[in-house]
Amino acid sequence: MFRLFLIILLTLSIDAQPITPLKKIKNLNPNKIALGRRLFSDTILSADNTISCESCHQFNQGGDDNLKSSFGIHAQRGDINAPTIYNAAYNFRQFWNGRAKNLKEQAKGPIENPKEMGNSFEHLIPLLKKSQYKTLFDAIYQDGITKENIVDALAEFEKTLITLNSPFDRYLKGDKKAITQKQKEGYEIFKTKGCISCHQGINIGGNLYNKFGLMKASESKRLGRYEITHKEEDKYYFKVPSLRNIEQTAPYLHDGRFKHLKDVIIFMSHYQLAQTITDDEIEKIIAFLKTLTGEIPETVKSR
Structure with missing residues (x-):
């Protein structure tokens, strides 16, 4: 009551x-935005290289996938509706149950969720270091490719997804x-x-x-x-x-x-x-x- x-x-x-x-979110880093955009659409984030962030958050579908629940690696189906990524920067918490306090914390979840991307940062980071991403991260971050820098770039890009x-x-x-x-x-x-x-x-x-x-x-x-x-x-x-x-x-x-x-x-x-x-x-x-x-x-x- x-x-x-x-x-x-x-x-x-x-x-x-x-x-x-x-309103637009100001004072964003354009290099981080470009890197985050590339990561967002890259299936390399998933364990079997089949699922990207964009798989469930499609820009021409309202920022979600228009499914009752989304599919992850190995065609596994989730048990909750994917919320839109559009304007998510203005949410006071992330996920339906509010378990993530911000976009950076949220970005870690799907990568490590066994029903979504099914990956681990311990597995992902060495792969990224062997790719073109190494040069991109080194140009922006002093410590290169790390877990925190990956989600920082993703979050910076997501802050631009405001539907004005x-x-x-x-x-x-x-x-x-x-x-x-x-x-x-x-x-x-x-x-x-x-x-x-x-x-x-x-x-x-x-x-x-x-x-x-x-x-x-x-x-x-x-x-x-x-x-x-x-x-x-x-x-x-x-x-x-x-x-x-x-x-x-x-x-x-x-x-x-x-x-x-x-x-x-x-x-x-x-x-x-x-x-x-x-x-x-x-x-x-x-x-x-x-x-x-x-x-x-x-x-x-x-x-």
């Missing part, structure tokens, strides 16, 4: 515009014609129904945890934060996902149970908000959500 009180308090305290436009200039961001910046009247009404419904209590801020989510099935118990094989803390009160608490580019990132929720936005909205209305919702309201919310699609970042437009 205390967590529910905090969510309600947050809702009541939010100002008239609880969402802020995306969505219609809604342009609207927030003063262009009142950037979205339609129907979309404006959808935004108002989004706020009055309480969706805004979890989906707000610069990333329209990604900045807090919430219980999956807050108002009504919901089936979930994954346990969220409990998997990390082993505290009973953390069961089914997941990082709230960003809604940016949401029309491109189906299927939805941590287990990919829904293919369509309409089904997600109905589910969230009942299980998270205990709200009734009409077909007209759903249609207008979907229209609003489609205004959150931004431009493909410059660093990956050519791919």
